[in-house]
Every structure is written in structure tokens, then in C-alpha cells.
Amino acid sequence: MIKIDLKSSIPIYEQISREIKKNILKGFFKENDPLPSVRKLAASIGVNPNTIAKAYQELERNNVIYTVTGRGAFIAENNNKTLNKIPENLLNTLKNVVIEIIYSGVNEKIIIEEVKKISSEFKGKDSE
Amino acid sequence: MIKIDLKSSIPIYEQISREIKKNILKGFFKENDPLPSVRKLAASIGVNPNTIAKAYQELERNNVIYTVTGRGAFIAENNNKTLNKIPENLLNTLKNVVIEIIYSGVNEKIIIEEVKKISSEFKGKDSE
Amino acid sequence: MIKIDLKSSIPIYEQISREIKKNILKGFFKENDPLPSVRKLAASIGVNPNTIAKAYQELERNNVIYTVTGRGAFIAENNNKTLNKIPENLLNTLKNVVIEIIYSGVNEKIIIEEVKKISSEFKGKDSE
Amino acid sequence: MIKIDLKSSIPIYEQISREIKKNILKGFFKENDPLPSVRKLAASIGVNPNTIAKAYQELERNNVIYTVTGRGAFIAENNNKTLNKIPENLLNTLKNVVIEIIYSGVNEKIIIEEVKKISSEFKGKDSE
DNA sequence: GTGGTCTAGACCACA
């Protein structure tokens, strides 16, 4: 369920964090579901437990999961409101990629098709 | 013309490289136009010349600019290749941002509007 | 294993990059083998770590090695693509040397013998 | 007759020097033929006269041309003996290119074909 | 520990 590319330049903890978010978006992880323990997940992916711990910390900071001391980590309730604006840091990243893609010679239409394809993989927040 | 955020986690040389690409896309830099010299740009931005040199070298590797020994760096000809597919590394980045944005509670429609807005800032390759 | 000529006009990072490619071709470095760390190799050769880092970055860009953050650099899988044409930049260099050699008074036959000798030192891609 | 690529990473004076050698090998320039004056050649190619001067100096050092004060530069007699061995510096360059080419996935056979093609463009020294 | 980025400053070839 959680695929990691060790060779990628994206930090492993970041990849893990994203994978978990994806799983939530896809509905594989539901509210209050327990996450695998840091050690088990570390062992099954083959990375350092510290790396998993860091991913979980990031997720907790963003209210994606919550941890209960001694019992582990769980999926938080999805209390995100529906936003009408893309948060600024994400908007910047989006701008940068889109520019790079346009520069590589791909036109708007193809990019939009791709965005649709990506988002169709997930249940949109508003349709939940 | 070239705006850098020294506090950003994106490497400065990467920001410079992107800014130059943006300027080309916007038509501010045209084929064979000279770029500011490494030293001058470094002074005007307030970073080390090595950092600019690294950006220029990256741009040259990607055939965005070319350098003439003893004379400086110049905008390369626009290969004008039109791609029908987003290059894999860029596609991955796109996927990641879009997922993050959806997760933050923004729906597809708003993302697509934003993509249109970004791309309308630039002359697309096919309309040149 | 990695011999560098500090007096050569060929940049050190370029020499290092070539030496590593040679070692791969000779079979001394195999897929997923770890490379010496930037700092260790720098110390053993007696150059600045930045220079090694530059060599490794070049090799990574060319998919010869890959780096795993926090762990180090490793030999990439051998794509095993067989080319029927010499890439243009290499062809140019080849043309230039051959012309210089012919000009120095050496005939074709001797050059070809030498090419055979060089290539016999390595396991060709197709015999792997 | 003398083609220069300003964008190339090969120094212009080196390119000029090679072009002149090629012209001699091809028989376009014969013993005692006058070379164009530094200024004229500079003007016709569109480079700095100093660059031409440097190329001529290099050629003179290698006894490819000779200069008569006040009268200009001329093609030297071809007094190169036939060599049975490739000079060391050229051999090293040859080794490096061949290794790079093999690494790129091209096999010995194709390289040798190419060497033959290159050398067939010129009258070999021994057949002169 | 690992590699990546950046600075300050030197030196070089080239034009």
C-alpha cells in the first residue's frame, strides 16, 4: 500500500507522508483506523524507524493523524473545510511545475487533462 | 526581472534557472539575447557568483542558453519541439502537488482554473 | 582504482567521472555497489570534497550512479541500451582526435589497432 | 573553407587551428601557400584578431605553418615522418573518447567503421 | 554518518 522510491530525490519521510495521504484520499484508510506501528512499517518498507517517526510527526502536525501514547497512531477525523483557494506554498509549487511543463513544450490542454486524470483517482473532498 | 527568495527551501540556483525560463516564456528574453554576466547578476541579486554560475551551467545543459567563452551567456534558439506527453519527472511532481492540493480541500475545478491562469501568462510554444 | 592526474588540463571532476565509468565497464563496480563516500574519496585522492561531489552529480545526471540521501552513492542499473550510432558530441571529439592523429603522421591501420586494444580492455555492452 | 562554431566548448583558436590542418590534409592548402592575413581571416570569420593570431602561433609552434615577418604566414613543408606510434597526449584523448563511446552503448565495430570514414576523407600521410 | 548548497576567494584560459 505504501510505495517508496529510495532513489528518488524526494525525502523518504515525505514520500511516506504522501502515500498515507493518498491512501486516505482513496478511502483505504478511514477515520480512526490504526496506522501500522513505526517499527513494523519501518521493517516492511526497509527504512530506518526514525524516518517513519518523522513522517508520522509531520502528519500529526498537519492533523492528518493523531497519536495516543502507548497505543499508536490513528487516522484523524477529516475536519478540513472545503477551501476555495489553493494554499500559498502549494500554489507556488504548482506554478513552478506548470511553468516547467510548459517550457518543456507541453500545452495547457494536456496539462489539464492530466490534472483531471490525477484528481479522478481520488474521491474529491466535496463529494465525500 | 529575476526575483529570488533567499529564505525559500528551493535552491537559489534552481530559482534563478526558473526565473530565466519564465522570462523566455514571457518573451522578455529572445534568441541570442545576452544574459547578464555571472558576476553582475550575482552582485545585483546579492548572492555568490558560483551560485549564478551553477544556474547558468544547468541552463546550458538543458539547451536553454549557450555560453561563448570570453563573451558570456546567450539565450539559445527555441527548439520549438511540441511534446504530447509530460516528461516523467515533471509528471511526478505535478501528481504530488495536485494530490496535496486536493488533500488540503481544494477541488479539481479550482486547480484547473489556476493552471489556465498560470499558462495564460506565457506565450505557449504553439502560438509563437 | 581511481587514478587522477592533477596536472592534466582535463578537469579533475571529469577525470573522476571517467575513471568510475571505466571501473564499471571493467566490471570492478557492479549494479548497486556503493561508491566511496564523497569525503573519503576526496581524502584518498587528495582533492576537495566539492570536486568529488561535482563528479558524482554529473554521473547521477547521466544515470550512471544514483544517490540515496543519508546513505551515499551507488552504481545504477545498466540500461543496456545498444546504440547503433555514436552520439553527436562524442562523434565530434572522435573526429577531432583522429584528424590530429592522422596529421601527426600515424596511419589509419595503427589507429584502428589501438581502438581494438582499448575496447578489448572492457566488456562490451553486448557481451554482458 | 574554415568553419567555426562559436557555441562550441572547443576554444575558437583550437577550432581554427584544426580547420587549417584539415585543409592541408585534404590538399586544399599546399606547401608554401600563403594563409589569409590575421586581420582578413578575423574579419571573414567574425572573431577577434587576437584569436586568429593565437591559432597561427600554435600552428607555427607545431611546424604546420611558418611566418615571414612583414609578408605573412605560409604552409610549412610537410616534414612529418611517418609515425608508428600515436603520440601520448593524442593517445590519451583517443582512449577517453573510445571509452565514453563504448559506455554510451556503441560497439567496437561501429567505432572502427567511423574511424575509417573519417580517415578516408583525407589523403593519408604515407600515400602523399 | 551521507550528499547538497552556498560563500569567499583564488586562479585559469579565452576573447
Place this chain on the structure above:
DNA sequence: GTGGTCTAGACCACA
């Protein structure tokens, strides 16, 4: 003047 290479040394994120 131009860019390219290299050193010495700092700091950083990541594992």
C-alpha cells in the same frame, strides 16, 4: 572583460 574550476570551510536536511 567573460565563464570554468577548484579550495577551504560552513551549514543543512536526511537517515
